[in-house]
Amino acid sequence: MHYKVLLIGITMDTNTKKIEDLKDIKSMMERSSRFLSLSGLSGISAGIFALIGGFIAYFIMDMGKIKYDEHFYLLQPLPFENVLLPLLILGSSVLILALGSALFFSMRKARKQGMSLWGHTTRRLLTHLFIPLITGGFFILILIDSNDVTLVASATLIFYGLALVNAGKYTFGEVHYLGISEIILGILAGIFVHYGLVFWVLGFGVLHIVYGSVMYFRYER
Amino acid sequence: MKGIISKLNKAFESRIRLGIMSVLVVNEWVDFNTLKELLDTTDGNLASHLKALEEKQFVKMKKQFIGRKPRTSYQVTETGRSLFTLHIEALENLFSNQ
Numbered sequence: 001m002h003y004k005v006l007l008i009g010i011t012m013d014t015n016t017k018k019i020e021d022l023k024d025i026k027s028m029m030e031r032s033s034r035f036l037s038l039s040g041l042s043g044i045s046a047g048i049f050a051l052i053g054g055f056i057a058y059f060i061m062d063m064g065k066i067k068y069d070e071h072f073y074l075l076q077p078l079p080f081e082n083v084l085l086p087l088l089i090l091g092s093s094v095l096i097l098a099l100g101s102a103l104f105f106s107m108r109k110a111r112k113q114g115m116s117l118w119g120h121t122t123r124r125l126l127t128h129l130f131i132p133l134i135t136g137g138f139f140i141l142i143l144i145d146s147n148d149v150t151l152v153a154s155a156t157l158i159f160y161g162l163a164l165v166n167a168g169k170y171t172f173g174e175v176h177y178l179g180i181s182e183i184i185l186g187i188l189a190g191i192f193v194h195y196g197l198v199f200w201v202l203g204f205g206v207l208h209i210v211y212g213s214v215m216y217f218r219y220e221r
Numbered sequence: 222m223k224g225i226i227s228k229l230n231k232a233f234e235s236r237i238r239l240g241i242m243s244v245l246v247v248n249e250w251v252d253f254n255t256l257k258e259l260l261d262t263t264d265g266n267l268a269s270h271l272k273a274l275e276e277k278q279f280v281k282m283k284k285q286f287i288g289r290k291p292r293t294s295y296q297v298t299e300t301g302r303s304l305f306t307l308h309i310e311a312l313e314n315l316f317s318n319q
Binding site for chain 1: 236239240243244246247248251255258259260309312313315316
C-alpha cells in the first residue's frame, strides 16, 4: 500500500514532465518519418486545374469532330494534329500547373512550420510516389502509341492511385485513402470505358478538391 | 509498482536524448545534420549526447564521404531499441495505472 502512495507522490511531481516527454516522442517520430508540409490547398488547386482541363479537353475533342456515341466514347484512331497534340499539350499544362501549385502551397506551409521543404522525408515521399507514377506514364505512352486509347483514363487513375497508396506511408495517412478511391474510380473507368473523361474529371478534379478541403479544415485552420 | 519506476531509464532523461532515440527508432540511418535540424540544437550539445548514447551502445555511428565531405550517420542498436521501447511503455503505464 505505501508503495502506491509513494508512487503517486513521485508521479505527481513529475507528471507534467512525463506527459510532455510522451508528446515529444510522438511528435518527433511523426516529424522525422513523415512529410508533413503537404498542404490541403495543393489538393484544392490541383483539382481546380483538372476540372478546367477536363472541360477544355471535352471541347477539343468536340471541335476535332471526334464523335462519341451518346456517351463520350472516343472513336479511334485519333487525328494527331487537331486532337491528340492539343490534348497532350493540355495534359502537360494541367500537370505542370498542378505540380507548381502543390509546390507553392507546400513551400508556404513548410515556412509557416519552420521546417525545410527539402529533407530526407521529402526525398523518401517523392521516390515512393514517382516509381509507380513514371511506370504508369510509360505504360500510357505505349497505349497511345499503339492507338489503344480507350483505357488511358482508367490507366491514369489506377497508376496514380497506386502511387498515392505507396507514398501514403510517408505523409498524412489520408493520402492512402485518396489513393484507394482513385484506384476504385480507375477500375470503374475501365469497366465503363464510354465515360473515361467523366471518371477522369471525378478522380483528378472532384476527389482532389474533396481531399484538399478535408485536409485544410482538419489540419491547417 | 516499484518495477514501473525502475524501468524508466535514466539514460533517456534529457530532452535531446529522448528526441534522438525517437527519431532513430522510426528511421534507418539519420545523418547528424538532419538530427540537428529536427531537434533544433547546437552541434556541441547534440554531439555530446550522441557520444553518451554511443558509449552505452544504444546507437551506432558510421562515417561516409560524399565527395570530399564527411557525413556521419546514426542508427539505433537492438539494445537501444528494446530499452527505449521499455522506457515508452513505462511512461505510458504510469498514466494508465492511476
